Amino acid sequence: MDSTIQSRYNLRPQEPETNRLGNLISGTRIGVEVEVENLMDPPRIPGWRCIPDGSLRNNGVEYVFDGPIGGSGAQKRVEKLALALTNQGTFGYRTSVHVHMDARDMLWSSVCDLVTLYAMVEPYLFSICGQEREESIYSLSLYRGQNQIQNLLRIFEAGPDSLQEPSWTKYSAINLLSLRERGAIEFRGHRGTSNCYVLTNWINHILALKKFVQNPNKSISRIPKILSVSGANAMLTYVFGDLVNDNQEHVSLSNMKLFEGVWVAEELLFQSRMREVQTNIMHHNIGSRQLSKIKDKLCAD
Secondary structure, three states: OOOEHHHHOOOOOOOOOOOOOOOOOOOOOEEEEEEEEOOOOOOOOOOEEEEEOOOOOOOOEEEEEOOOEOHHHHHHHHHHHHHHOOOOOEOOOOOEEEEEEEOOOOEHHHHHHHHHHHHHHHHHHHHHHOHHHHOOOOOEOOOOOHHHHHHHHHHHHHOHHHOOOOOOOOOEOEEOOHHHHHOEEEEEEEEOOOOHHHHHHHHHHHHHHHHHHOOOOOOHHHHHHHHHHHOHHHHHHHHHHHHHHHHHHHHHHOOOHHHHHHHHHHHHHHHHHHHHHHHHHHHOOOOHHHHHHHHHHHHHO
């Protein structure tokens, strides 16, 4: 039986989402972590905690949201960070931005759909994040590492109880291990920055993934056909809506790589379809023989 992440991992119930969105596209609560180096006297910033980070150089620190928040409240924190760090600190290749998106209200099946969707659009998202992050060992991509996909297939089949190390690593660009501890999905792909516009753009793309899988009028199974028939811009607009208008450069840069992402993700998409079919068959007591026939049909498609 499908269940929410909150109930599956016995997490604290989710607080209501805010309706005051500011420049964000949804009220889903998020947590943000921003790494910065060469900060001799780190300023105090309302809504943020400043934590020393041994992985960084030259007085490197990490600014972390002081508790998850969504909508205009999150937006104001990002604005305060940008203002406080104006002409302060540096953001080299060692620095990054991590965003935790609240998923406690999501069904496990929706999480699987979100991961599949992420795999399809990952080349575009990495173009936004910066090439240096695409090649980082601390934000492993899915479309460039087939082992990642095989691990996900095993997790999808075994269910949420299998979501733990070593079945998955927190150094993936999409870290699912934080679901058990925080009820959140962590996105580790973005390069270090305190730029308000850049951070808002990235956060909105993450929020758009959740909005997509929770929209009954959207379907991840349509995406491969949209890409093949109408092209990258149409596919990405189907997923991200108007966000694509201000990111045309990244659409162009990721155009051909998107075919790789969709090709890799189709393994996950097939697994999702098979899981749904199997559930329906067993629910209606059709039996394993009929299940085998449908498996053969899906493999032939």
